[in-house]
Amino acid sequence: MYEFTHGGTWFNWKALDRSSRWLAIGSIASALIAVGPLLKWTSDLGYKIGISFGWRAAGATATMPAAAVDSASPWVAFWVIGFGLLSAILWWRLSVRQDELFHRIQNYALGMGGAWTAVALTIWGLFDMVGLAAPIQPPMPLMLFTMLTTVFGCAAARQWAS
Amino acid sequence: MGIVTRLPERRALARLTQAMLASQVGVSRQTINSIETGRFEPSLSLALKIAKLFETSVEELFSLAD
Numbered sequence: 001m002y003e004f005t006h007g008g009t010w011f012n013w014k015a016l017d018r019s020s021r022w023l024a025i026g027s028i029a030s031a032l033i034a035v036g037p038l039l040k041w042t043s044d045l046g047y048k049i050g051i052s053f054g055w056r057a058a059g060a061t062a063t064m065p066a067a068a069v070d071s072a073s074p075w076v077a078f079w080v081i082g083f084g085l086l087s088a089i090l091w092w093r094l095s096v097r098q099d100e101l102f103h104r105i106q107n108y109a110l111g112m113g114g115a116w117t118a119v120a121l122t123i124w125g126l127f128d129m130v131g132l133a134a135p136i137q138p139p140m141p142l143m144l145f146t147m148l149t150t151v152f153g154c155a156a157a158r159q160w161a162s
Numbered sequence: 163m164g165i166v167t168r169l170p171e172r173r174a175l176a177r178l179t180q181a182m183l184a185s186q187v188g189v190s191r192q193t194i195n196s197i198e199t200g201r202f203e204p205s206l207s208l209a210l211k212i213a214k215l216f217e218t219s220v221e222e223l224f225s226l227a228d
Contacts, residue, residue, distance in 0.1 A: 001190035015190070099189040100205050101196060160202045161192050 002098050008105070008157020009150075020097050027090035034083035035146075037076045038139050045137070080142075105156040113149030120144055164227040170198045172216050172223060187211045 003015035013021060095106060121141055127133035173183055180194040189208065196202035204212070206220075213220045 001184065003190055003192050099193050100208060101190065101193040101202055104202075161196055162201075 002102055004105075004157045004161050008154040008161065017097075020094055023090050023094035023097075027087045027094060030083045030087035030090060034080050034087060037079055038143065041137075041139050042143075080139075084142075101161055105153060105160060108156040109149045109153035112152040113145055116148050116152075117141060117145040164200060165203050166225050166227050167197060167200065167223060169194075169212065169223055172218070173198075176216065183212075183215070186215055 001015060001017070002020065003012035004010070005012050011024060016024060095102065121136065121144070124133055124136055128135050173180070178186075180198070181191045184191045184194045187208065188211075193202065193204075197204050204224075209220045209224055213223055216223070
């Protein structure tokens with residue numbers, strides 16, 4: 001059975017049984033593989049923002065360098081969805097082996113993460129509609145949901161399981 | 163309204179550790195710890211399982227705080 005450590009951000013691996021341990025490792029590894037192309041997208045976005053604010057480093061070009069990975073190509077979508085789905089299935093298999101405290105923390109994190117992502121995207125969409133914000137980039141909802149779910153998960157673990 | 167529990171006393175009387183109790187009712191040691199410190203209120207089924215293990219009633223183990 002699980003035991004949260006580090007404020008809900010990690011597990012005590014010794015407390016997990018052998019199957020749960022492999023499910024957790026598989027899920028985390030699949031999630032890291034899934035977000036690989038998004039890291040490239042994030043760094044490209046950072047580069048664009050930096051240039052738009054005039055923070056160009058000495059010697060850097062004013063335009064984006066040719067991308068090594070085209071974040072709009074279909075294989076990137078298949079990669080992210082495929083490994084993301086594998087990660088979700090392994091995590092689901094892990095979670096059904098855990099107890100009600102684990103489920104309460106997980107449900108709170110997913111519920112609050114999903115709700116606040118919807119709120120943020122709605123506001124962003126409205127700003128975009130009246131021309132006050134740039135259009136929402138496809139990976140943004142996923143990144144926002146991941147970040148918010150992690151934050152709410154840690155808050156729930158501290159409240160109920162610290 | 164919170165819950166008051168007499169679980170730590172009952173567990174000590176039975177000479178059980180949190181880990182031993184957790185394993186007997188099928189939850190994590192962290193769950194037992196959170197119930198005992200009042201941070202987490204157990205479901206009815208878990209409360210019944212714990213009460214059955216100690217051969218007592220749920221009301222003996224858990225009550226509403228005044």
